[in-house]
Structures are given as structure tokens and as C-alpha cells.
Amino acid sequence: MQVVVCVKQIPDPSGTYTLDPETHFLVRPDEQVLDDTDRYGVEMGLQIAQAHGGSVTLVSMGPKGSMQGIRQALAMGADRAVVVDDADLKGSDALTTAQVLAAAIQRTGFDLVITGTESTDGYSGVVPQMLAELLDVPALTYATEVEARDGKVTINRQTSAGYDVVEASLPAVVSVTAGVVEPRYPTFKGIMDAKKKEVEELTASDLGVDTSLRQRVTAVEPAPEREAGVKIEDDGEAHLKVVELLQQKKVI
Amino acid sequence: MSEYRPPLEDIEFTLHHVADLPAVAKLDGFQHLDPDTVSGILSEAGRFFSEVIAPLNRIGDQQGSVLDENGQVRTPDGFKEAYRKFVEAGWAGAHIPEEYGGGGLPYTVGIVLQEMFKSANMAFSLCPLLTQAAIEALIQHGSEEQRELYLEKLVTGEWAGTMCLTEPHAGSDVGALSTKAVRQDDGTYRITGTKIFITWGDQDLTENIIHLVLARTPGAAPGTKGISMFVVPKYLVNPDGTLGERNDIKIVSLEHKLGIHASPTCVVSFGDSGEGAVGYLIGEEQSGMRYMFTMMNSARIGVGVEGLAITERVYQQSVAYALERVQGREVGAPPTQSTPIVRHPDVRRMLMTMRAYREALRGLLYLTARYLDEERHADTPEERKQAGEMVALLTPITKAWSTDVGVEMASLGIQVHGGVGYIEETGAAQHYRDVRIAPIYEGTNGIQAIDLVMRKLPMGGGEVVERLIAQIDETAAELRQSPALEDFAACLDDGVEAVSEAVDILLSRLQGSPNDALAGATPFLRLFGTVIGGWLLGKAALAAQRQLAAGSGDSPFLEAKIATARFYGEQILPSALGLVDSVKATSEVLFAIPDADLAR
Numbered sequence A: 001m002q003v004v005v006c007v008k009q010i011p012d013p014s015g016t017y018t019l020d021p022e023t024h025f026l027v028r029p030d031e032q033v034l035d036d037t038d039r040y041g042v043e044m045g046l047q048i049a050q051a052h053g054g055s056v057t058l059v060s061m062g063p064k065g066s067m068q069g070i071r072q073a074l075a076m077g078a079d080r081a082v083v084v085d086d087a088d089l090k091g092s093d094a095l096t097t098a099q100v101l102a103a104a105i106q107r108t109g110f111d112l113v114i115t116g117t118e119s120t121d122g123y124s125g126v127v128p129q130m131l132a133e134l135l136d137v138p139a140l141t142y143a144t145e146v147e148a149r150d151g152k153v154t155i156n157r158q159t160s161a162g163y164d165v166v167e168a169s170l171p172a173v174v175s176v177t178a179g180v181v182e183p184r185y186p187t188f189k190g191i192m193d194a195k196k197k198e199v200e201e202l203t204a205s206d207l208g209v210d211t212s213l214r215q216r217v218t219a220v221e222p223a224p225e226r227e228a229g230v231k232i233e234d235d236g237e238a239h240l241k242v243v244e245l246l247q248q249k250k251v252i
Numbered sequence B: 001m002s003e004y005r006p007p008l009e010d011i012e013f014t015l016h017h018v019a020d021l022p023a024v025a026k027l028d029g030f031q032h033l034d035p036d037t038v039s040g041i042l043s044e045a046g047r048f049f050s051e052v053i054a055p056l057n058r059i060g061d062q063q064g065s066v067l068d069e070n071g072q073v074r075t076p077d078g079f080k081e082a083y084r085k086f087v088e089a090g091w092a093g094a095h096i097p098e099e100y101g102g103g104g105l106p107y108t109v110g111i112v113l114q115e116m117f118k119s120a121n122m123a124f125s126l127c128p129l130l131t132q133a134a135i136e137a138l139i140q141h142g143s144e145e146q147r148e149l150y151l152e153k154l155v156t157g158e159w160a161g162t163m164c165l166t167e168p169h170a171g172s173d174v175g176a177l178s179t180k181a182v183r184q185d186d187g188t189y190r191i192t193g194t195k196i197f198i199t200w201g202d203q204d205l206t207e208n209i210i211h212l213v214l215a216r217t218p219g220a221a222p223g224t225k226g227i228s229m230f231v232v233p234k235y236l237v238n239p240d241g242t243l244g245e246r247n248d249i250k251i252v253s254l255e256h257k258l259g260i261h262a263s264p265t266c267v268v269s270f271g272d273s274g275e276g277a278v279g280y281l282i283g284e285e286q287s288g289m290r291y292m293f294t295m296m297n298s299a300r301i302g303v304g305v306e307g308l309a310i311t312e313r314v315y316q317q318s319v320a321y322a323l324e325r326v327q328g329r330e331v332g333a334p335p336t337q338s339t340p341i342v343r344h345p346d347v348r349r350m351l352m353t354m355r356a357y358r359e360a361l362r363g364l365l366y367l368t369a370r371y372l373d374e375e376r377h378a379d380t381p382e383e384r385k386q387a388g389e390m391v392a393l394l395t396p397i398t399k400a401w402s403t404d405v406g407v408e409m410a411s412l413g414i415q416v417h418g419g420v421g422y423i424e425e426t427g428a429a430q431h432y433r434d435v436r437i438a439p440i441y442e443g444t445n446g447i448q449a450i451d452l453v454m455r456k457l458p459m460g461g462g463e464v465v466e467r468l469i470a471q472i473d474e475t476a477a478e479l480r481q482s483p484a485l486e487d488f489a490a491c492l493d494d495g496v497e498a499v500s501e502a503v504d505i506l507l508s509r510l511q512g513s514p515n516d517a518l519a520g521a522t523p524f525l526r527l528f529g530t531v532i533g534g535w536l537l538g539k540a541a542l543a544a545q546r547q548l549a550a551g552s553g554d555s556p557f558l559e560a561k562i563a564t565a566r567f568y569g570e571q572i573l574p575s576a577l578g579l580v581d582s583v584k585a586t587s588e589v590l591f592a593i594p595d596a597d598l599a600r
Ligand SMILES: Cc1cc2nc3c(=O)[nH]c(=O)nc-3n(C[C@H](O)[C@H](O)[C@H](O)COP(=O)(O)OP(=O)(O)OC[C@H]3O[C@@H](n4cnc5c(N)ncnc54)[C@H](O)[C@@H]3O)c2cc1C
Pocket: A006, A007, A008, A009, A025, A026, A027, A028, A037, A038, A041, A059, A060, A061, A062, A063, A084, A085, A086, A087, A088, A089, A090, A091, A092, A093, A094, A097, A101, A114, A115, A116, A117, A118, A119, A120, A121, A122, A123, A124, A125, A126, A127, A128
């Protein structure tokens, strides 16, 4: 089974993020890390490939920088990586991102594409669905459990009430939630081997993707300050007020 | 309680600019170590130690390891699982040479893994630390057959090792030990005797434990000369590597102690129920002490790492607290407004003290590790010899100065927290209790000071220590050229002068009045350590200035390096200079009150 996992390099979330004042794009330092939420996808891919035989290819778009994030995913055990880095892609919107990823995946060949549900830095949460559409395969999203074999993929799809069991034939795109599996820690040997693994670098034109059409960010405003909470003094009846408040908010 | 965050930025800076990792990467066998690889290793290891090992620090303290009714030690909840992951990830043998199944990292990088493990969970880290000592003994002195049989699984961490030296009447004076070893016709030995204070003497993490035991053969010379070293496995190992019979080794009890509760400190009885436990001689009879010495440096440096690791941990915790805790008003604030304590000069001084020491200690530890790598891997015999001399000179300072400072900084960490610092829930108290052992074991700090003065200063007729002082002088000269660091340079100059003066006094006393030399040993070690710390912060500040001038690197980080060095020059170096007078003083006043009157 040929598994492709989409992984994104992001600026270290423990640091501060800055936007370019002119373009409003996120400033991406040379040293980026693997998006933590993508570790779940990588682990899922590795488990499926190990259980049924096959390989795991990483596909990533973005400024490659020192490629630390890609190496981190390779160190977990993925076989190879394809990285699309192109100045023309700077500030790509979700659709362009999906087009680029789809083209790279198409070129690589796949039975199963795994993504996260939403990235930590962009968190539009729409790339997986767009990818499936562009690849013309089913999208199975919000997976909390995945099983792939005999030309089929079955997932538990998280819902507000519990989960649905969803099944589709392969090839397909599956987006996994954090916690679908416990990501392994790279082994020392894995880290050393990652250096020697093949990383193919491509540009948008290698993939024949049109980069001219896309959204523009016209303005950015700081998020509104968090409003002060409501203080309820307990006069013996406070619980009633709390219940009323929760009902108003439609929590209960 | 705050989490442990691996300080990768400072670690990498210190590795490159103070310990000169690029020089290590040129040594034979380490050429594959480009900066990106090291960075990758450290960031993944850091994630592992902070996410898997650090969360067990608290529970380890609260539950502690216990001895169950079957005489088996049980570790706290979660330790087994975490240790399994540690072994699976391959961190255990990362800096053991590849030919023995290790990862082949230089110790200069391996020491960073040790630091992170110890910051995350000092009690837990002792298990791999002792295993490493056993590995070194076997690599350097074991027979081909012993290496075949034991090394592989020790290197992976599937088995653990211990060091069994101490007995009730043989602590600092190992030569007084009386555990017996009697040779059998088949060439094996039978060991009988009781060892105390044996760290990780038993546990449920590994399927076998390889004890290294010091014992005395019949008719052996008295004192350290007559000591032999033995491999005594918990389960005997069959020639095909499978586990055989249980050896006659009994855990009599565990000590109830101040800190490192997760680390079982065992009374171990060998040969309690028969002819003796089966042991295998390492090397030759009556050479055990010599073998100990070859492993001692790395074991002592390993304990020195604890001073650094806890200083780092308490610094992180103290800064986080000081930024949050609101109390009092900073000068100039409106009367209605309280300020976080980080705005008070005295709190600031405590935080800067911790910060400066952690960076000075880090420099010293990594630098000593580099010399250890050069001692083993440098191209020429002369380079190896010179590096070895530096290791010998720096090891007692690395062990004793670092752990003394570590205890002080853990105490300061409690102080920053005020009352809650004294309350266990905060976690600041645990670090203090944990690190308090470090000045005691692996040769007390008093013994380290004696080693420094009596054995290390006279090396090469004083030439080795002179070589180190010359290096410090060189950095001081460079610092004098920099306007921003002029004052710091002046302070370092005074430090060098004080050290040189103290060295001369001590060397001259070694012959005629050794008791006076001994009396000055501890103040001298403190003085020397403090000046070396200043030297290394100076090196870091110079490197930071170069980067700033070149417009490379992260400027707030680099500017903080310079400020930290300046603080050390103003606040810490001067406090050490007076110690030269303590060194000059004789032992006379120490003995002015007769023994019998001390109790009055
Ligand atoms: C050269 C270049 C420069 C860029 N510069 C900026 C910039 O300055 N500021 C900025 O904000 N963004 C930048 N981007 C990134 C781009 O805007 C986002 O990748 C895109 O908007 C996707 O949105 P998302 O992260 O919200 O995806 P989501 O839909 O939230 O992500 C869901 C999942 O899709 C997959 N995925 C998403 N994006 C990628 C990716 N790029 N590679 C691999 N897998 C992915 C992951 O598996 C992820 O878990 C740049 C991209 C390129 C190529």
C-alpha cells in the first residue's frame, strides 16, 4: 500500500508569531518544526504501511528552510519526502495549497492520503476536503480510528454525539484527529537515518500548477481583547444563576 | 508546578562557542556530526525527556521505590513504561562507541542528553548513569568473553549496571572494605559481604542487573592496593546469552532518605545463603582500584552534571513564578498598583545569580566533556595526553563546584518562591532535597578538593594548571579589547591573579606542611571554579559580540549573554576573590580548639 502523509513545517509554536506588515503573511524563520498535529498522521501512516506492507511518502509545501520539520517526520520512520518550495507560492491560500499538494501526490502515486484535520498555524481546516475533490477520491474526515485493507478504508468519524463508522473504497483521503494513535518518539537510529533519506524538491512549475489566481489578505486586525467574566457572588442561590447562564449559552 | 523545557538555544550556543563542538566534529570517528544533525538529535531527545521522563519526577518523589515482600524492588508508577521507551528509542547507548553497539556520539553531545535526563528527573537518571559506568569498566578492562556476554544488553539498556563500593566501614576510604572474594577451581570467584548505599541495587526495569563489586581476595595487600573488581550478575548469564540461575544476592533493605526517592538506595548482601555469590574477575587480581580510576572521571563528571541540571530546572521554575507572583510595589509604581516580584531588584539578583551560574556550569561541563573526547580521539599521542591532563585537572572542579553551586541554587529557587517554596506541592523543595546528595556521593566534595590540591595541582610540576591559567589569561586579554566588557575583564584579571597566588602557596605547602594545604583545599576549589566560570562566560560573551557585529543570530539572546557575563563579573567573581585569604590561612585556627572542647 502506498501511503502519502501531508505534513507541514511551521514556526515553533512556543515562540511568538509575527506577520509581515506589508503582505500580512506569517513570517517563517529558517528553522521550522514539524506541526505537532501532523505527527498523528505520520504515525497512522507508518502503522498502516507496517501492518500491510508498503511505503510512506511525506508531501509538504512551504519554504523548506533547514528542513528540520521534514527530518523530524522522516526520523519517525517515513521512507521519503517530496517538498514543494517556490517563491511564487508565498502566501498561498488553501485552494492553491490543495492544488499543489494534489499535483505532488498525483505525481508520486497513492492508495491512501492521510492529513491532519487542521494545522496549528493556518488552521483553515479545509485542505483535506479540497485535496479529495481535486484527486477525485472520497474524503473521510475527523477520523479517531482508521483501518485500511483489502482495497477499503474504514474510519470512526468523530461527531458531536459520538462517532459514525464511515467506509470507502481506496484510493481515498483520510484526515485524522489528534489522538487517533500515539505518535512514536523518533529513535536515535531513526534520527541518524533520516539524514540519508531521499528528499525530492519541486517547484510549482515542475507540477504545472497555476499560481496566479489566489486570495489576497487586505487587512489584519488584532483579536478582540477577552472580555471580563461574569462574577456570581454565592448568596445560597448561586447555583441557579449558574444553571441559567449555562442554559442561555445553550451548553445544557 | 512548571514543566521542564529543554533550553536548546543555550545548549547549542554553549556547545558551539564554549566547548567548541566543531573541533570535536573534526576528530576521528565524529566527522558525520554536522550542526543540523546535532540539532536534530538534541531537539528530539529534549522532547522525549520533557514529555516522557519529566512528568514522572513528582510521582517518583511521592511514591518512591519500595522493597516488596519477595525482596524485589518496585519502581514508582510509570517508570517501567518510560524506561522501555527510553531503551526503544536508543538513547541509552547513544554515546557509546559504535563497535560496542552504541550510537557513536561524542561525549560532548552525550553529556547534553545526561543533562536533559537529569533536569527532567534526577533520581531516574541515576540508573543509566551507573549502567554507563559498568559499560566503561567492561570496555576498558573486561575480557573479550566478558564483553561478548554483557556489553550488548548493557549498551541497549535492556540490562542495567551498578557500582558496589561502599561498606559500613569503607566510605571515603574505599581501601577499608572487607567484602571477600575466593577463587574457585573453575576460575570463578565466590563473593561474600555486605555493601551499603548501592544506587539502583535492584529494580524492576530491566531483566538483569550487572553489579560491579569491589572485594578483597585472601591474602591481598591492605588498603586500596589489594582491591579487585568483579562482575556479579543478578542472574547468571549462560554462554549463549540466555539467563540462568539467580545469583546469591539479596536486597536486605532500602534506605529512607532526604531526596531522590525514586532511586532505590540498597543494602545488598552477597552470598547470604551459601558459599557466596558467583563473581567473575575483571582483569587481574589486586588491580581493581586502578580500573576504578579510569572510570572515575566520567562518573564524576556525570554527577557534576546534576549541579547544572538542577540549576537549570530551578531557574526555569523561579523565572516563571517571579513573572506571575504579584507582591509589593516596584519603585515608582502608583500606590494602588502591585507588581510582579520580578520587578524587585533583590528578586532580580536571585534570578540573575541562577542564570549566570547555569551558563557558567554548562560551559564547564561541556568543555570538560570535550577534553574527554579529545583524550580518546585526538590525532596525536601528545594531544591525547594534554587533553587527558585537562580532564584530570578539571574533573574535581566539575564535580564539586557544580554540585555545591547546584545545592545553593536549589536553595535560592525556594527563596524566590517565598513561603510556597517551602511547601512540597510547589516542587521547588524536591529539587533541593534531590540535589543535596550530589556533593556527597561519587567522592565527597571534600575529597574532590583534596584530589585537586594534592594530586592535580602538582601534575607536570605545576605545568598543567599553568596551561589552564594561560588560557584564561588569553581570554581576559581579548575581553580587555572590548569596551562593553572592560570591567568584566578587569574582574577576571583579578581572579586569575588570585588563583595564581593560591596555586603557588598550595604547591609550596605540599612538601612541608600538608595539613595547611589540606585546610585550604575547599576554599581553593571554590575560588578556581568561580574564576573558570568567569572565563567561560567571557568566552560566550565574546562569541555573542562577534555574532552581533556580524549581524547574525538572535540579538536579544546574544545581548543577554553579554549582560549575564557582566552580572557575573559584578556580583559573583568579586565574592570569590577573598577566598585567596582563606587559602593563605593555615590549619592552625582549625585546630585551635581541642577535640574534646568542640562539644562544649
Ligand atoms: C512558499 C510558501 C510560502 C508561504 N508563506 C506563508 C506565509 O507567509 N504565511 C502563511 O500564513 N502561510 C504561508 N504559506 C502556507 C499556506 O498559506 C497554507 O499552507 C495554506 O493556507 C493551508 O492552510 P492551513 O494550514 O490552514 O491548512 P489546514 O486545512 O488547516 O490543514 C489540514 C491538514 O492539511 C495538510 N496541510 C495543510 N497545509 C499543508 C502544507 N503546506 N504542506 C503539507 N500539508 C499541508 C496537513 O496535513 C494539515 O494537517 C506558505 C506556503 C508556501 C508554499
